[in-house]
Amino acid sequence: MRLLYNFLKDMRLSSKSFYFYLEIGFTVIIIAVLLFVVPENFENNLSIYLHLDVDDALYGEIMGTLGDNSTDEITIVDSREALEEAMSENRSSVGLSIYRENNQTVYNFVLQGYEEEKFKNIIKTTVETAFANEMFGDTDNITVITLNQGVEKLSDRINMIPIILTMNVSFMGLFIIASYIFLDKEEGTIRALAVTPNRMWEYLLGKMGVLLVSGIISGFLLMAIMVGSKANYLHFSVLLITTSLFGSALGLFVSSFFDTMTKAMGWLFMIIIIFALAATSYFSPSFSPMIIKFLPSYPIMFAFREVLLNNPDINYIYMTALGFGVATIVLFIAANYRFRKTLTI
Amino acid sequence: MITVKNLYHSYTKDDRYAVKNVTFEIEKGEVFGFLGPSGAGKSTTQGILTGLLQLQQGEVNVVGYDMRKPSREMFNKIGVSFEQSNVYNKLSALENLEFYKKLFDVPTLDPMFLLKIAGLDHVANKKTSEFSKGMKHRLTFVRSMLNNPEAWFLDEPTTGLDPAIASQIKDIIKEKNQAGTTVFLSTHNMYVADELCHRVAFIIDGEIKLVDSPRNLKLQYGEKLVGVEYKLGDELKKESFSLIDEMDRLKLNDIINNGNIELMHTKEATLEEIFIKVTGRGLQYNETSI
Ligand SMILES: Nc1ncnc2c1ncn2[C@@H]1O[C@H](COP(=O)(O)OP(=O)(O)OP(=O)(O)O)[C@@H](O)[C@H]1O
Ligand SMILES: [Mg+2]
Numbered sequence: 238m239r240l241l242y243n244f245l246k247d248m249r250l251s252s253k254s255f256y257f258y259l260e261i262g263f264t265v266i267i268i269a270v271l272l273f274v275v276p277e278n279f280e281n282n283l284s285i286y287l288h289l290d291v292d293d294a295l296y297g298e299i300m301g302t303l304g305d306n307s308t309d310e311i312t313i314v315d316s317r318e319a320l321e322e323a324m325s326e327n328r329s330s331v332g333l334s335i336y337r338e339n340n341q342t343v344y345n346f347v348l349q350g351y352e353e354e355k356f357k358n359i360i361k362t363t364v365e366t367a368f369a370n371e372m373f374g375d376t377d378n379i380t381v382i383t384l385n386q387g388v389e390k391l392s393d394r395i396n397m398i399p400i401i402l403t404m405n406v407s408f409m410g411l412f413i414i415a416s417y418i419f420l421d422k423e424e425g426t427i428r429a430l431a432v433t434p435n436r437m438w439e440y441l442l443g444k445m446g447v448l449l450v451s452g453i454i455s456g457f458l459l460m461a462i463m464v465g466s467k468a469n470y471l472h473f474s475v476l477l478i479t480t481s482l483f484g485s486a487l488g489l490f491v492s493s494f495f496d497t498m499t500k501a502m503g504w505l506f507m508i509i510i511i512f513a514l515a516a517t518s519y520f521s522p523s524f525s526p527m528i529i530k531f532l533p534s535y536p537i538m539f540a541f542r543e544v545l546l547n548n549p550d551i552n553y554i555y556m557t558a559l560g561f562g563v564a565t566i567v568l569f570i571a572a573n574y575r576f577r578k579t580l581t582i
Numbered sequence: 583m584i585t586v587k588n589l590y591h592s593y594t595k596d597d598r599y600a601v602k603n604v605t606f607e608i609e610k611g612e613v614f615g616f617l618g619p620s621g622a623g624k625s626t627t628q629g630i631l632t633g634l635l636q637l638q639q640g641e642v643n644v645v646g647y648d649m650r651k652p653s654r655e656m657f658n659k660i661g662v663s664f665e666q667s668n669v670y671n672k673l674s675a676l677e678n679l680e681f682y683k684k685l686f687d688v689p690t691l692d693p694m695f696l697l698k699i700a701g702l703d704h705v706a707n708k709k710t711s712e713f714s715k716g717m718k719h720r721l722t723f724v725r726s727m728l729n730n731p732e733a734w735f736l737d738e739p740t741t742g743l744d745p746a747i748a749s750q751i752k753d754i755i756k757e758k759n760q761a762g763t764t765v766f767l768s769t770h771n772m773y774v775a776d777e778l779c780h781r782v783a784f785i786i787d788g789e790i791k792l793v794d795s796p797r798n799l800k801l802q803y804g805e806k807l808v809g810v811e812y813k814l815g816d817e818l819k820k821e822s823f824s825l826i827d828e829m830d831r832l833k834l835n836d837i838i839n840n841g842n843i844e845l846m847h848t849k850e851a852t853l854e855e856i857f858i859k860v861t862g863r864g865l866q867y868n869e870t871s872i
Contacts, residue, residue: 242685424669425664425666426668428668429664429725434687581634
């Protein structure tokens with residue numbers, strides 16, 4: 238019951254504060270940008286640098302094959318050195334060097350180095366099949382690896398939504414809940430609460446409730462306008478609620494190490510920036526170093542992406558939700574424990 | 583009702599103590615005052631007694647609860663008013679009290695009644711951000727009465743208030759005490775301590791120097807003085823005579839016998855004078871108050 242009173246009081250307080258509208262306002266701005274500025278799809282194809290050291294006949298054949306492949310940007314370079322140089326300037330590119338050695342055609346793939354194994358295989362297989370099968374019929378030493386699942390593609394505009402949900406809904410909460418707590422601390426009202434039978438967890442959970450409300454409003458607003466009835470809102474709600482709670486629990490936990498907003502701000506800011514790095518891997522899966530996969534934002538983005546697909550990986554969505562649900566509980570208990578000792582000093 | 587034994591507290595968790603070896607006991611129905619200058623450790627002691635600061639060393643028992651592991655239930659029985667007012671600025675005075683009222687598991691007083699006591703009933707629905715400092719202070723004060731506390735902790739209850747309001751607050755404290763509430767009162771104002779407290783503790787640099795009733799202190803430390811204005815020829819003379827000093831008494835006797843006295847009044851030592859005598863330091867209060 239007290240939890241409810243805390244929540245209602247905090248709703249009332251925050252509905253009069255700027256922070257409550259920060260997230261929702263941001264969402265509205267983002268929706269406008271998505272609708273009016275961002276094109277449905279933008280060109281972002283993988284560039285291929287090609288170096289050919291073969292006789293004229295083969296050269297002609299290769300060029301002929303490439304002629305009808307207009308989606309990928311292919312640039313012919315003069316030398317192997319030029320190829321590597323071009324690649325170092327364009328990080329979303331791969332290189333292919335074809336030359337003759339010992340009477341055999343050698344296909345030498347040059348990759349950036351941070352591509353995932355899966356991605357390497359895609360490139361290798363695609364190019365190998367394209368070149369070798371069609372042109373030379375020599376398929377003896379080529380292995381074709383079939384991927385586990387067909388990759389469903391989202392429009393570029395819709396593809397941005399998981400990032401917005403992750404950053405604006407799940408992790409904006411870090412900042413906002415910290416502001417709420419420190420505002421109360423400055424006002425001294427935390428001390429007044431601390432001398433009533435009210436419990437710390439009731440206070441903290443009430444605050445998380447407020448964040449959840451603004452998260453749900455922002456999340457549903459974004460989804461309803463951008464995606465409409467196509468998404469599965471059950472999966473979406475489960476994921477939205479768990480990750481939003483996770484964001485605010487993490488915010489509480491981090492805040493519990495500081496006694497003023499100013500001190501906490503730097504760390505919170507850094508955490509959000511680091512979490513945002515996951516977006517780079519989200520957009521170009523070829524860049525997925527281990528360290529980014531360990532960021533909580535990474536699975537959240539991909540789980541939100543699943544929600545948007547026609548055939549979502551239900552297992553992935555719910556495992557992610559479960560994982561973040563458990564993490565939320567752990568963080569909340571830790572934050573509660575720390576705050577009970579430090580918040581009223 | 584409240585027992586404190588060998589209490590130490592250091593904010594820095596080292597040997598720089600804000601409160602040092604503090605021991606005292608408060609009986610049920612008593613008004614117990616902590617009198618001391620700024621930085622003496624009054625608020626720190628109140629903080630520990632009300633669970634805002636963790637008990638580090640010593641034994642503290644408040645309304646039957648061991649403060650080493652205070653139960654939340656305890657807070658149904660105590661009321662705490664703060665040195666600095668702390669109310670929700672975005673809520674009205676009434677909303678503030680309505681919210682706190684719901685947090686208790688015991689019968690509570692009517693918020694409107696409390697606002698009336700505080701002289702805030704005419705601004706009950708005004709946001710407290712529009713309140714003056716004194717108005718917020720009064721709201722903080724009456725909020726601490728919501729649950730009809732058995733033990734009432736008041737940190738500088740009248741500081742910064744105008745004399746009329748301060749005197750109203752003092753009346754409320756007296757009334758509540760007569761109804762049985764035990765009061766722990768911190769102040770650097772000797773008049774408040776003198777007027778309200780059954781016993782006062784002199785605290786300075788975190789240590790209690792003595793505990794006694796204001797009356798006993800005055801009897802023990804106060805020199806009784808008589809101020810006299812008398813005519814000597816055409817000249818009007820003003821002099822103070824100690825009732826203890828032999829020479830003074832003879833002189834006074836002389837003047838009385840000559841019968842030229844215009845005005846005569848007894849002066850008793852103030853708690854502040856006694857405080858200075860005992861601790862060697864003044865109360866150095868800078869905010870004017872009654
Ligand atoms: N939060 C804190 N952190 C560190 N030191 C503190 C803190 N609060 C008080 N102190 C120190 O503890 C000592 C006692 O302070 P306290 O507030 O208890 O004094 P006080 O008697 O209430 O004074 P005042 O009349 O000014 O309210 C002071 O030296 C003060 O500087
Ligand atoms: Mg104080």
